[in-house]
Amino acid sequence: MLFGPRTLGFYIGKRFLLAIFAVFILCSVLIFLIDFVELLRQSGKYGEVSVVTLAFIALLRLPAYAEFLIAFAVLVGSIAALLQLSRKSELTVMRAGGMSVWQFLRPGIIVGFMVGLLTAMVFNPLAAAGRTAAESVYAEAFGKETNLLRSKSGASWLRQNGTDGQSVINAAIATNRGLTLHGVSVFIFDNDGRFVERVDGKRADLHEGYWEVTEAWVVRIGREPEKFDTYLVSTYLTPDRVADALGTMFSVSFWELPALIEVAEKAKLSASRLRIQYETLVSRPLLCAAMVLLAATVSLRSFRGGGIQTMVITGLVGGFGFFLLSEVSRQVGVAGLTSPWAAIWLPVVLVMMVSATVLLHQEDG
Structure with missing residues (x-):
C-alpha cells in the first residue's frame, strides 16, 4: 500500500x-x-x-x-x-x-x-x-505621489533607442513585468544626441514599437509646455527585453517560466x-x-x-x-x-x- x-x-x-x-x-x-x-x-x-x-x-x-x-x-x-x-x-x-x-x-x-x-x-x-x-x-x-515614492523605493531607469532617436525613461513604479510604467518622465534626444524634449505622464504602456504615455505634459526648449491625452515615444524594445530589465520574478508563474x-x-x-x-x-x-x-x-x-x-x-x-x-x-x-x-x-x-x-x-x- x-x-x-x-x-x-x-x-x-x-x-x-x-x-x-x-x-x-x-x-x-x-x-x-x-x-x-x-x-x-x-x-x-x-x-x-x-x-x-x-x-x-x-x-x-x-x-x-x-x-x-x-x-x-x-x-x-x-x-x-x-x-x-x-x-x-x-x-x-x-x-x-x-x-x-x-x-x-x-x-x-x-x-x-x-x-x-x-x-x-x-x-x-x-x-x-x-x-x-x-x-x-x-x-x-x-x-499621484510619485516624487515622494521615488525617494522611498528608488525609481526604475531604462535607456532605449527608437526611430526618433535615443531616450531615457524614469518611472516611479514598474508593473506588469515592466510593460506598464507609472509616474513616467521621458528625456528624448535626436539621432545626434541633442536634447529634444521631456515628456511627463501618469502612465506609459508598451506597444509594438512605441510607448503610449497617457496624460502627458511635453516640454521643449523655447516653447510653452503642452498637454496631450496620449503621446507616443518610439522604441526598439520588445516586451521580452523590458520584462527582463524591469520585471519581477514574483509576477511570473511556474507555467510561464519555460517560455x-x-x-x-x-x-x-x-x-x-x-x-x-x-x-x-x-x-x-x-x-x-x-x-x-x-x-x-x-x-x-x-x-x-x-x-x-x-x-x-x-x-x-x-x-x-x-x-x-x-x-x-x-x-x-x-x-x-x-x-x-x-x-x-x-x-x-x-x-x-x-x-x-x-x-x-x-x-x-
Whole structure:
C-alpha cells in the first residue's frame, strides 16, 4: 500500500497535513498584519488611501509573500505532528506493532511532497497573478505621489533607442513585468544626441514599437509646455527585453517560466534569474519532503526521556541554517558563479542525505 496500512496511513497523513496547514495559516496572518501596518504607514506618509483598498492590496500580495514560508511551514508542522504523536504514545504503539520509522514517516513524506507539488503548480500561479494585480492597485492608489515614492523605493531607469532617436525613461513604479510604467518622465534626444524634449505622464504602456504615455505634459526648449491625452515615444524594445530589465520574478508563474527562458536565451539575454526561479519551483516537492525528514531527526525521542525542548530548538536552528545556506547558494547561482541546477538542488540533496543518515544512526545505531 502507498501509505502502509490504509487506515493508519491516512490518520498519520491527516495529522501532518493539519499541522502544516495550521502553521502556514498562522504565518500568513502574521505576514498580512505586518504588510497591512506598513501600508497604513505609507498611506499616512505619501497619501490618503482607504483602509479597504489597503487591506485589498495586502490580501493580493499575501500569497506571494507566504509562498516563501511553505518549506518552513512543512518543517514546523511536521515537528508539531510528530511531537503530538509521541506525546500520546502513539509512536510507541506503532513501534511495538513492528513499524519502522520509515513506515510511519512515509505518509508524512508523501504529504510534504504533495504540498510542495501543489504550491509549485497551483499556488505559485495564483500568487503571481495576485502580485501583478496588487502592483496595479498599488500604483493607482499611490501613483499621484510619485516624487515622494521615488525617494522611498528608488525609481526604475531604462535607456532605449527608437526611430526618433535615443531616450531615457524614469518611472516611479514598474508593473506588469515592466510593460506598464507609472509616474513616467521621458528625456528624448535626436539621432545626434541633442536634447529634444521631456515628456511627463501618469502612465506609459508598451506597444509594438512605441510607448503610449497617457496624460502627458511635453516640454521643449523655447516653447510653452503642452498637454496631450496620449503621446507616443518610439522604441526598439520588445516586451521580452523590458520584462527582463524591469520585471519581477514574483509576477511570473511556474507555467510561464519555460517560455520566458527560451525567449531570453534566443535574444542573447541573461536568463540566470529565470532559471534559478524555475529550478526553485521544480525542487520544491523534494524540498518539502526533505523538511519532513529533517523534522523527524529531532522529534522521535520519547517524552519520558526528556530533552525534547533542546531537540526541537536544535531542529529549528538546523532549519534556519539550511534556509540560509540555500539563499547563499541561490545568490551564487544568480551571480553566474555556478549553474542554476547546482545552486538549487545541491542544498536540497545535502539536507536529505544528512537527515537520512541521522535517522539511520538513531534507529539502527
